[in-house]
Amino acid sequence: MQDTQKIVNFVTTSNWILLLFGGMIGLMMTPMKFALGIILGGLIVAINFHLLKNTLKNMFRPEVVSEQGRSLVGNVLVKYYIRFAISGMLIFLLISKHIVHPLGLLAGLSVVVASMFMATALELTRLFFKEAV
């Protein structure tokens, strides 16, 4: 398996693990609204990440790129904005109806970013150890 593919797999898996741990810690140590914010925010971004991955996998195959050229950018961006609008509506409902605590929601929405930072830290550590050996 390619190194780059490993990173994506790591990010995908750690998204769910972080969401699970974050949700559990939230449920045990914070008020219900805060915990709900972590869980729902994490779910929104984790599902978003999956959809983005599928879109890019389907669109950016060499044969499709050579066939459709630059019009592909438009297709990807249209799908992106549809996804963004749906997540925006969900976040709007969660905040405007006061279903979740905004800070909990922010923490939940950071799940993917945290996974990426973890993946970067892991790769850097590997790199340093490789150089040291």
Add this chain to the structure above:
Amino acid sequence: MEFLVGSVWAAGLAIGIAAFGCGIGQGLGLSGAMSGISRNPEAAGKIQVNMLIGLAMIESLCIYALVVALILMYAHPALKGAIAAMGGH
């Protein structure tokens, strides 16, 4: 009243500027990735993966801006105080 007007202005500017920046960033990233794949189709896998991570990062920035904008409009921490100062209207 100025408080509420200021909040709405800030929310609009926050999401507007963020969407503008994210749109430009994503467009440039996608365009570069497509050029790369067209020139070297064998590198498509690597480019795809790096692009996925880049786009997810940019997207989360825009989502943060959206959340901040919505907090400013619907869940501002000082909203109750401001409404009380206005006489409850």
